[in-house]
Amino acid sequence: MSSxxxxxxxxxxxxxxxxxxxxxxxxxxxxxxLEVQEGEFVALVGANGSxxxxxxxxxxxxxxxxxxxxxxxxxxxxxxxxGRLAARRDVGVLFQNPENQLxxxxxxxxVAFGLENLAWPAADIRxxxxxMLARFGLxxxxxxxxxxxxxxxxxxxxxxxxxALPRRVLVLDEPTAxxxxxxxxxxxxAVRELRDEGLAIVYITQEMDETAGAxxxxxxxxxxxxxxxxxxxxxxxxxxxxxxxxxxxxxGELGLALAERGRGFRxxxxxxxxxxxxxxxxx
Amino acid sequence: MKATxxxxxxxxxxxxxxxxxxxxxxxxALAVALFVRDSFAGLVVYAAAAALAYALxxxxxxxxxxxxxxxxxLVALTFVAQVIFAPGEPFFSYGFVHxxxxxxxxxxxxxxxxxxxxxxxxxxxxxxxSIALTDGLAWLGRPLRRLRVPTDxxxxxxxxxxxxxxxxxxxxxxxxxAQRARGADFRRGGxxxxxxxxxxVLVPLFVLSFRRADELALAMEARCYRPGAARTRLHPLRAGxxxxxxxxxxxxxxxxxxxx
Amino acid sequence: xxGREAAGxxxxxxxxxxxxxxxxxxxxDVSFSYEEARAPIPALRDVxxxxxxxxxxALMGASGSxxxxxxxxxxxLDAPEAGAVLLDGAGLADARYGALQRxxxxxxxxxxxxxxxxxxxxxVAFGPRRLGWxxxxVTPAVDDxxxxxxxxxxxxxxxxxxxxxxxxxxxxxxxxxxxMRPRLLLLDEPFVSLDPSTRRQLAGILERLKAAxxxxxxxxxxxxxxxxxxxxxxxxxxxxVVAAGAWDFSPAAGRLLAVNRLREPFLVxxxxxxxxxxxxxxxxxxxxxxxxx
Numbered sequence: 001m002s003s004x005x006x007x008x009x010x011x012x013x014x015x016x017x018x019x020x021x022x023x024x025x026x027x028x029x030x031x032x033x034l035e036v037q038e039g040e041f042v043a044l045v046g047a048n049g050s051x052x053x054x055x056x057x058x059x060x061x062x063x064x065x066x067x068x069x070x071x072x073x074x075x076x077x078x079x080x081x082x083g084r085l086a087a088r089r090d091v092g093v094l095f096q097n098p099e100n101q102l103x104x105x106x107x108x109x110x111v112a113f114g115l116e117n118l119a120w121p122a123a124d125i126r127x128x129x130x131x132m133l134a135r136f137g138l139x140x141x142x143x144x145x146x147x148x149x150x151x152x153x154x155x156x157x158x159x160x161x162x163x164a165l166p167r168r169v170l171v172l173d174e175p176t177a178x179x180x181x182x183x184x185x186x187x188x189x190a191v192r193e194l195r196d197e198g199l200a201i202v203y204i205t206q207e208m209d210e211t212a213g214a215x216x217x218x219x220x221x222x223x224x225x226x227x228x229x230x231x232x233x234x235x236x237x238x239x240x241x242x243x244x245x246x247x248x249x250x251x252g253e254l255g256l257a258l259a260e261r262g263r264g265f266r267x268x269x270x271x272x273x274x275x276x277x278x279x280x281x282x283x
Numbered sequence: 284m285k286a287t288x289x290x291x292x293x294x295x296x297x298x299x300x301x302x303x304x305x306x307x308x309x310x311x312a313l314a315v316a317l318f319v320r321d322s323f324a325g326l327v328v329y330a331a332a333a334a335l336a337y338a339l340x341x342x343x344x345x346x347x348x349x350x351x352x353x354x355x356x357l358v359a360l361t362f363v364a365q366v367i368f369a370p371g372e373p374f375f376s377y378g379f380v381h382x383x384x385x386x387x388x389x390x391x392x393x394x395x396x397x398x399x400x401x402x403x404x405x406x407x408x409x410x411x412x413s414i415a416l417t418d419g420l421a422w423l424g425r426p427l428r429r430l431r432v433p434t435d436x437x438x439x440x441x442x443x444x445x446x447x448x449x450x451x452x453x454x455x456x457x458x459x460x461a462q463r464a465r466g467a468d469f470r471r472g473g474x475x476x477x478x479x480x481x482x483x484v485l486v487p488l489f490v491l492s493f494r495r496a497d498e499l500a501l502a503m504e505a506r507c508y509r510p511g512a513a514r515t516r517l518h519p520l521r522a523g524x525x526x527x528x529x530x531x532x533x534x535x536x537x538x539x540x541x542x543x
Numbered sequence: 544x545x546g547r548e549a550a551g552x553x554x555x556x557x558x559x560x561x562x563x564x565x566x567x568x569x570x571x572d573v574s575f576s577y578e579e580a581r582a583p584i585p586a587l588r589d590v591x592x593x594x595x596x597x598x599x600x601a602l603m604g605a606s607g608s609x610x611x612x613x614x615x616x617x618x619x620l621d622a623p624e625a626g627a628v629l630l631d632g633a634g635l636a637d638a639r640y641g642a643l644q645r646x647x648x649x650x651x652x653x654x655x656x657x658x659x660x661x662x663x664x665x666x667v668a669f670g671p672r673r674l675g676w677x678x679x680x681v682t683p684a685v686d687d688x689x690x691x692x693x694x695x696x697x698x699x700x701x702x703x704x705x706x707x708x709x710x711x712x713x714x715x716x717x718x719x720x721x722x723m724r725p726r727l728l729l730l731d732e733p734f735v736s737l738d739p740s741t742r743r744q745l746a747g748i749l750e751r752l753k754a755a756x757x758x759x760x761x762x763x764x765x766x767x768x769x770x771x772x773x774x775x776x777x778x779x780x781x782x783x784v785v786a787a788g789a790w791d792f793s794p795a796a797g798r799l800l801a802v803n804r805l806r807e808p809f810l811v812x813x814x815x816x817x818x819x820x821x822x823x824x825x826x827x828x829x830x831x832x833x834x835x836x
Binding site: 057060062085088089092093095097099100101102103104105108109112113114115116117118119120121122125126129143145146147158161162165 | 446
């Protein structure tokens with residue numbers, strides 16, 4: 001349900017965003033600009049303390065910005081209380097800890113929670129919940145209690161609960177950080193499918209390999225933007241990658257180590273294939 | 284680990300399909316009648332009704348036994364106390380023990396009453412999922428809203444608390460093991476020493492719970508939860524003819540027990 | 544090795560321990576089941592392996608394969624229902640067993656959950672104090688442990704644990720176990736949920752412990768970290784050992800890894816593709832860069 005009459009308006013149109021935690025020495029976010037268009041897959045990377053999670057909460061209308069030149073999310077003004085409340089309807093946010101997002105005593109009831117909050121009629125809730133259970137592979141876990149779910153299953157349930165309310169953009173705050181490799185794959189697969197369906201996604205992570213396929217990468221460093229552009233550009237700047245302290249796949253670690261020994265690269269390799277090419281091609 | 288309070292046994296019996304509000308009212312009324320009525324005959328009527336309800340629920344008897352077993356000591360204690368100390372003409376005496384027919388009758392009555400009470404309560408909890416029960420109670424408590432009591436929010440709090448109990452028990456076990464691996468011993472010493480040894484377990488649990496409350500509240504707001512706003516339900520409460528019939532039947536049973 | 548066989552309260556003497564100080568761990572047909580209402584759930588079945596003094600073993604397998612259970616049984620938190628855990632060759636019946644068990648440290652998953660004291664020092668000192676050590680021995684043990692995990696006492700000892708960052712808390716919890724000077728260190732998925740910078744620091748800490756001669760048993764999902772830190776491998780599947788011993792990169796072993804959803808370490812794969820002997824692949828990116836430069 002679009003509340004913005006202009007279909008080509010950006011989903012996020014933010015300029016000069018500021019945020020500081022009470023009693024903190026420095027800004028968590030300082031003078032940040034962000035624009036996200038319909039259907040874009042934007043990766044937001046940064047180390048701990050870079051302001052990523054703060055930004056996620058602000059984008060979701062869950063926190064009041066300290067200041068901004070303008071901060072509009074899906075046509076709602078984040079600087080006003082009503083705007084923030086309205087933004088929560090259009091912006092979905094999935095958090096890091098799967099356990100602390102599940103409210104109900106079984107999967108089905110939890111997926112329904114958001115729709116119950118919107119006072120949908122029971123029959124519509126039932127239909128939408130069945131849809132979500134099917135598309136996230138949770139059919140067989142319908143009545144399962146949360147403490148009997150694996151990490152990956154919990155996070156998929158939480159995701160189903162977030163997407164149950166039709167969204168215009170989805171913000172994911174390090175969704176795989178607490179999962180084992182199997183759970184990570186499950187969640188990344190689910191996100192990929194959403195992306196393929198055209199949902200705009202802001203994917204926040206510390207792991208470079210999860211940014212694969214992003215249209216754009218934005219890197220945060222201590223609350224400000226350190227890089228904005230395509231992924232290739234970021235990987236070409238080896239010094240920046242090292243400074244940002246991000247998690248690199250094994251190929252990238254080796255690339256970084258080789259760069260330190262004077263081996264030049266056009267861009268930091270992320271996969272085995274890229275590494276082999278780089279090793280073969282370099283002088 | 285299966286750890287559930289108010290254990291629910293999934294099923295599709297007549298009793299499972301009744302509205303939780305009707306069931307709660309029926310059970311409460313019957314419980315009151317049980318304590319008001321003093322005759323064996325009345326008790327037998329109520330016992331028969333409770334047994335019939337249990338049979339209709341289709342829940343295996345072993346589940347009632349599980350609910351009842353922790354109270355067995357109370358029943359036994361009541362029985363023995365009445366037998367020994369009740370007034371009446373003794374037909375057998377030994378020391379301060381005076382067995383009288385009156386005493387035996389009283390003991391049997393009080394014990395049976397306790398059994399019936401647990402039976403009636405079990406029929407409610409075994410056939411009603413806790414979320415339905417809390418929803419039902421929230422609805423029944425609606426009038427309290429006029430006194431500014433946030434019944435719907437309280438119901439949600441209860442549901443969330445129940446949801447996290449098994450999780451907390453696992454976390455408690457893990458933290459205890461982790462501290463045991465550092466040499467903590469929870470079984471040693473008297474009450475004071477044991478209480479102090481629980482600090483390394485309780486503090487982390489509290490901190491974990493506060494952090495959880497913060498994160499959970501955020502996740503709920505992200506899904507458009509607003510305290511005080513009207514909410515619908517995936518499983519709405521729908522009272523029907525069967526529920527009215529239950530209330531009528533219960534009233535009849537209570538009356539029968541009072542008149543017998 | 545004085546002090547080690549003394550009554551349970553004395554701390555091992557020298558803070559900087561000599562090499563080859565590690566404990567020998569032997570598991571013989573260890574079996575364990577969890578008691579459940581209807582039927583017991585077998586978690587470990589006839590697990591047998593040996594880990595020499597100062598050795599390093601990566602314990603791998605899917606979630607639920609029994610890794611955590613094995614670590615807790617080795618530490619003595621649960622008694623095996625069959626088989627035996629031998630520490631330095633001593634079994635349960637041996638008089639030395641209690642003292643030896645106190646020299647086995649176990650770091651749980653997400654160990655920062657166990658932090659409870661008002662200061663970092665008090666939390667780290669908990670273990671040594673529980674062991675009955677006098678304060679003159681507790682203080683240096685705590686200082687050494689804080690140093691080892693990169694939280695120097697001068698700056699961190701008086702801090703409240705909850706004011707530390709996630710990575711600092713993880714390291715603080717590790718210090719709490721290291722302060723007890725374990726000769727056998729068991730770690731349950733120590734790298735999960737860690738930011739990249741702390742992951743590197745932790746790998747460095749474990750390297751240092753290895754160099755100091757501590758025996759390491761590390762349960763992990765991460766094939767690359769296992770390859771970097773451990774000389775041997777133990778793979779569990781539904782509680783049973785399906786592979787044990789030195790790393791093996793023959794095709795048969797490759798199939799075994801695949802079946803258990805385990806990747807081959809990246810550097811091993813790379814070496815193979817470059818036409819070099821995978822068995823001699825470097826352990827870390829730094830080593831590999833040296834070899835390739």
